[in-house]
Amino acid sequence: MSGLVKAKEYKVDDSNIAGLGSDADKKARVAAASTEDAWKGAGKSVGIQIWRIEKFLVKPWPKDQYGSFYDGDAYIVLKTWKKPEVEKLFWDIFFWLGKNSSQDEQGVAAYKTVELDDLLGTEPTQHREVQGEEGTEFLAAFNNKINLLSGGIESGFKHVEPAKYVPRLLWVKGKRLIRVTQVELSHKSLNSGDVFVLDCGLQIFQFNGKSAGPMEKQKGAQITRALKDERKSQPQVVVVEEEDKGVDADTFWSKVGGKSTIKTAEEGGADDEAHKENAKIRRLFQLSDASGKMTFKLIAEGNAVKRSQLITDDVMIFDSGSEVFAWVGKGSNKEERRKALGFAQDYLKNYNRPNSLPICRVLEGGENQAFNAAMG
Numbered sequence: 094m095s096g097l098v099k100a101k102e103y104k105v106d107d108s109n110i111a112g113l114g115s116d117a118d119k120k121a122r123v124a125a126a127s128t129e130d131a132w133k134g135a136g137k138s139v140g141i142q143i144w145r146i147e148k149f150l151v152k153p154w155p156k157d158q159y160g161s162f163y164d165g166d167a168y169i170v171l172k173t174w175k176k177p178e179v180e181k182l183f184w185d186i187f188f189w190l191g192k193n194s195s196q197d198e199q200g201v202a203a204y205k206t207v208e209l210d211d212l213l214g215t216e217p218t219q220h221r222e223v224q225g226e227e228g229t230e231f232l233a234a235f236n237n238k239i240n241l242l243s244g245g246i247e248s249g250f251k252h253v254e255p256a257k258y259v260p261r262l263l264w265v266k267g268k269r270l271i272r273v274t275q276v277e278l279s280h281k282s283l284n285s286g287d288v289f290v291l292d293c294g295l296q297i298f299q300f301n302g303k304s305a306g307p308m309e310k311q312k313g314a315q316i317t318r319a320l321k322d323e324r325k326s327q328p329q330v331v332v333v334e335e336e337d338k339g340v341d342a343d344t345f346w347s348k349v350g351g352k353s354t355i356k357t358a359e360e361g362g363a364d365d366e367a368h369k370e371n372a373k374i375r376r377l378f379q380l381s382d383a384s385g386k387m388t389f390k391l392i393a394e395g396n397a398v399k400r401s402q403l404i405t406d407d408v409m410i411f412d413s414g415s416e417v418f419a420w421v422g423k424g425s426n427k428e429e430r431r432k433a434l435g436f437a438q439d440y441l442k443n444y445n446r447p448n449s450l451p452i453c454r455v456l457e458g459g460e461n462q463a464f465n466a467a468m469g
Contacts, residue, residue: 375396407425
């Protein structure tokens with residue numbers, strides 16, 4: 094792989110979702126969706142389907158790369174599933190935004206997500222996912238293990254032969270939820286609490302920090318095996334423990350700029366998937382135009398937030414601390430439903446919440462596990 098360059102990092106604060114949803118717009122989207130080649134067969138059987146946005150077009154993502162996402166791109170992920178002893182299909186649609194994806198790519202991903210939602214009868218649960226802050230439902234779709242890599246369609250990413258491979262360093266971190274992120278190829282990126290995979294094409298090193306966890310080591314081994322299999326078993330795989338000495342260790346250190354004191358496990362950051370500061374936040378809002386104009390009103394905060402406060406005739410915006418939900422009541426009207434995701438996104442700005450928080454639209458009666466767990 095080559096052509097991995099640092100791209101401009103775009104603010105993920107406007108994915109063009111607020112203005113979507115008028116009757117005319119919906120009809121146009123349904124008509125467009127029926128002729129979109131990418132959607133043929135979408136959601137017809139249980140499983141995962143992924144598309145990448147490529148120059149305003151929706152292109153299928155290769156199945157052998159499912160779970161890998163490039164920070165310069167935007168993707169649409171469709172999860173089709175069934176409940177036990179129920180024949181009906183259910184869907185989750187995620188649009189994932191890389192931190193270096195362009196505003197155009199983000200906008201197309203959002204628009205096409207709504208188009209796919211229309212094609213599936215507006216029944217799917219919709220999710221906006223931002224790199225590094227993925228929600229539990231998205232991570233669960235990939236067995237809580239995703240690979241976050243540098244580059245993308247605009248950076249000229251393409252496959253090359255292993256012998257010509259540009260080395261890269263992958264950071265493996267987490268406990269229950271494990272993320273794999275490409276980082277700067279330097280000893281400055283290493284720490285004692287995690288696992289790192291140095292991929293040099295025909296030589297692959299797994300570096301285990303002395304305090305690395307068993308799940309991180311297991312994931313590191315999984316990555317090295319996958320890379321070796323992908324290259325027809327040509328690469329040599331070497332496992333280096335932090336305190337090792339000898340030829341293999343010396344070779345590893347030479348490729349990361351020389352042996353040096355690295356960060357401690359504490360400096361490498363906690364493995365907890367929950368963001369402790371965000372977890373303190375709980376807010377519930379009512380979105381309603383019953384008064385003749387659209388109003389957004391705080392209903393409860395903290396422990397005072399209760400499921401009984403959900404109003405079936407309106408849309409409710411619920412900030413669980415780690416994810417923001419737009420709950421669409423069965424009796425809500427078209428205008429309230431149309432503006433649900435837009436108000437959820439505006440909430441992040443107006444209340445100084447991280448723009449990267451996952452946003453999820455759920456329908457009353459079709460609440461997902463994450464919503465039910467957060468609401469209690």
